[in-house]
Amino acid sequence: MATKDRNNVVILSDHVENIHGAEFPHNFPGEDLSFDIEKLRKSLNIKIWKISNNEMEFDLVGADAAIANTLRRIMISEIPLMAIEKVYMMNNTGVIQDEVLAQRLGLLPIKADPKEFAWKRPEDPPTDLNTIVFRLDITCKHNPTASPDETDPKKKYINSSVYSSDLVWEPKGDQAEKFADSPIRPVHDNILVAKLRPGQEISCELHCEKGIGEDHAKFSPVATASYRLLPTITILKDITGDDAIKFQKCFPSGVIDIVEENGVKKAKVVNPRKDTVSREVLRHKEFEGKVALGRVRDHFIFRIESTGVIPPAEILSQAIDVLAEKCRTVRNALGSIKHEK
Structure with missing residues (x-):
């Protein structure tokens, strides 16, 4: 099989062919297909097509699916982020139960640089080095200026809807000075958290801690991180x-x-x-017989959508650093085994 053919996935009307990788040692006579790091360096290529504060699309060319999927999984589950971990509920007379409200609050993306905070172990007390504190105190009341015939809750009541913008950051220690240029806050101000009616109120204290998506999705810096293989369309006639x-x-x-x-x-x-x-x-x-469809096996079209906390380019950079550290760990472990022998 020609090198070009074996690198293409063949798409037919009812099934897909040539989906398995075939480039491994001794599979083809006269070809040395053993892994070569220098060959990988020369063939690996990244081209950025689109980039913004929240989205990024780039091509990863010349890599195996194992590398592409490893980067994707690291971006989803192993990049640290700050998120609401503990909710101390003082009062909640709304219709949403305490545990459900706490879950909704936990999923709010928080604009805070995780590099500026330490990891908090279960036995550690909260400090300004490992914890961010927010307060949510809101009460729904009748709007005295509303018309008696008004039916719109937003006009008829005050604080009928609780939004992420209602969270108030309470700086601890030197956090106010440290983050004076970029105060800690929810990424989006218009996320609906709950709805209240006159007489109902929510009062709670929220503690943000550092974590990774492997523990909970709220710590994941990406809304989505996906890839697909580059399609090919060949007109035969x-x-x-x-x-x-x-x-x-x-x-x-x-x-x-x-x-x-x-x-x-x-x-x-x-x-x-x-x-x-x-x-x-x-x-x-x-x-x-006039057209052939396929996909290029080693050409991955990546799309990263950030939650707004970390720019997508930084997420990719951190994912590469994590992957490199994993490789170093494995190499050192293998070296230790070799020396023990």
Whole structure:
């Protein structure tokens, strides 16, 4: 099998072929396919397509699925973050039970740099070095200026809805000075936490601690971290006329373009990256034997969506650092075993 062919996943109408990696030692005669770190360094490539404070899309090319998936899992579950861990409920007369309200509060992303805080063990007391404290004190009342016929709760009552913006940070120790330029706060101000009616109130103290997503999803810095293989679309025979237009409609917008050659409309692949690989084109008999679909096995299209606490580029950088540290740990452990022998 040619190197190019063995690197492509073949997508057919009812199944997928060539899904397993075949590049391992002694699998192909005359080829040395043993792992080579220098070869990996030369083949590995990262290209950033889109980046913002909350989203990032990049290509990881020349890597094995094991490396790509390891990075994804590290981003989800092993990058530290500060999140609400303990809720001390003084009073809650709303309709949401204490434990449910505490769970909702815990999932609020908190804008705080986890590098500035220490890990807190269960036996450690809360201090300004390992804990962030918030207060939530809110009472719903009738709005004296509201019309007697008013039906909108937001106008009829005061504090009818409790939002993340109602959390008040209470600096401890030197936290006020330390974070003067970027005060600690919820990432988003408009997250609905609960609804109240006149006479109902919520009073509680919230303690944020450092953790990782492996312990609880609230500590994960990403809303989503996913990847997909780069699609390939190969036109084997010219598709022209009305068939070209129908062929174009089988794919998402921007994947196929219609060009004119000698006055004849002809289908042309312009951006297979946008394809969702729905295989719609393989349902039509007129396209049998005219198109081949596939995916490039070592070309991963990554998409990272941050919760807003850590920028996605920093999340990727930290994930690479964690992976490197894991490799060093394994290497040192193997070295210890070798010396013991």
